[in-house]
Amino acid sequence: MLVNNFLLLGAVLFCIGVYGVIARKNAVMVLMSIELILNSVNLNFIAFSTLHGNIDGNTLALFIIGVAAAEVGVGLAMVLLIFRNRKSIALDELSEMKG
Amino acid sequence: MSAVILAADDIQVAQNIGFGIIAAIMVIGALKVVTSKNVVHAALSLVLVLSGAAAQYILLGAEFVAVSQILVYVGAVMVLFLFGVMLTRAKLGKETDLDQPKAWLGVPVALLMLGVLAWVLIDGFQDERLPADATSKAAVEISDSVLGPALVPFLALTFVLVAAVIGGIVLARKD
Numbered sequence: 001m002l003v004n005n006f007l008l009l010g011a012v013l014f015c016i017g018v019y020g021v022i023a024r025k026n027a028v029m030v031l032m033s034i035e036l037i038l039n040s041v042n043l044n045f046i047a048f049s050t051l052h053g054n055i056d057g058n059t060l061a062l063f064i065i066g067v068a069a070a071e072v073g074v075g076l077a078m079v080l081l082i083f084r085n086r087k088s089i090a091l092d093e094l095s096e097m098k099g
Numbered sequence: 100m101s102a103v104i105l106a107a108d109d110i111q112v113a114q115n116i117g118f119g120i121i122a123a124i125m126v127i128g129a130l131k132v133v134t135s136k137n138v139v140h141a142a143l144s145l146v147l148v149l150s151g152a153a154a155q156y157i158l159l160g161a162e163f164v165a166v167s168q169i170l171v172y173v174g175a176v177m178v179l180f181l182f183g184v185m186l187t188r189a190k191l192g193k194e195t196d197l198d199q200p201k202a203w204l205g206v207p208v209a210l211l212m213l214g215v216l217a218w219v220l221i222d223g224f225q226d227e228r229l230p231a232d233a234t235s236k237a238a239v240e241i242s243d244s245v246l247g248p249a250l251v252p253f254l255a256l257t258f259v260l261v262a263a264v265i266g267g268i269v270l271a272r273k274d
Contacts, residue, residue: 001114004224006155009122011216013129013148015209020133022205026197028138028183032145035176036129039152042164050159050229059244061156061164065171066256070263072176076183077270083187084273092199 006047013040027079027089031072038068111231118158125151136193138184142177149173159229163238 013036020033042061049057083089128147135141149172156165245253 001111001118001158001229002224003227003229004220005115005118005122006159007220007224008217009125009155011213011220012126015213015216016126016129016133018212019205019209022208023133023198023202025199026138026194028180028187029133029141029197031183032132032141032180035145035172036132036148039149039172042168043152043155046156046159046161046164047229049161051227053230055240055244056249058161058164058241059249061161062167062241062245063249063252063256065164065167066260069171069176070259072179073263073267074270076179077267079183080186080271089187090196 003047003051006043010040010043010047013037013043025090025092027082027091028076030091031075031079034075035068035072038064114158118155121151121154121158125155136195136197138194138197139181142180142184145180146173146177149177163241 017033017036017040020036021030024030024033042064045057045061045064047057049055049061079089082094086093125148128144128151131144132141132148135144149168153165153168153173156162156168
């Protein structure tokens with residue numbers, strides 16, 4: 001197998017995730033797009049780990065999985081808080097901090 | 100280099116076909132995540148992508164990470180997402196208000212980024228192959244790494260997880 005297969009798949013997933021972050025208005029959907037981005041990075045880590053026969057990529061991928069779980073927990077708690085205060089999770093309505 | 104991603108190169112035909120099928124499923128699922136008008140359908144498409152990623156990890160010989168991916172992402176994170184969708188009272192059905200008014204601006208950004216990334220990767224890695232006899236990484240190697248050179252980041256991660264649990268409770272409780 002070419003290593004580029006996996007790296008290009010990671011690149012495609014990353015770009016789809018970036019599109020989702022830009023295009024989505026619903027906060028939960030933006031969090032899902034961020035998960036896509038994190039997964040594409042993980043794919044790259046594992047591909048390089050296998051390519052070089054080094055275990056560090058696997059370790060880092062596990063760390064990313066852990067951090068992503070923490071990120072989703074806190075992120076959804078914040079989304080819930082915003083929803084409770086404003087009855088909406090549309091991101092373009094969160095404009096109080098606009099200068 | 101043969102830029103055809105799905106093309107089987109002379110050896111390891113089975114792995115290449117498997118990769119192609121899983122990759123196609125993942126890309127279609129990812130596109131559905133970012134375009135679906137239905138929040139629950141998007142979440143279920145995300146399950147497809149995450150399971151596909153786990154399958155790719157197995158293909159790459161990283162079984163432990165694949166199992167962790169299934170347990171953490173498909174098991175826990177997706178449940179959190181579905182809870183989030185339902186607690187924010189998403190309509191069960193089509194929703195018209197999910198995209199930004201100027202969502203099309205994301206398309207050129209994503210395509211430009213994909214172009215640059217693909218050019219760099221194809222130029223940089225050419226025909227480099229994964230080792231054909233890639234032995235699977237045993238869990239014992241990973242534990243040696245986590246409890247050895249990567250011990251400090253590991254402890255930092257445990258701290259982050261505790262902080263996330265406490266922070267989540269503090270943020271989301273009603274009082």
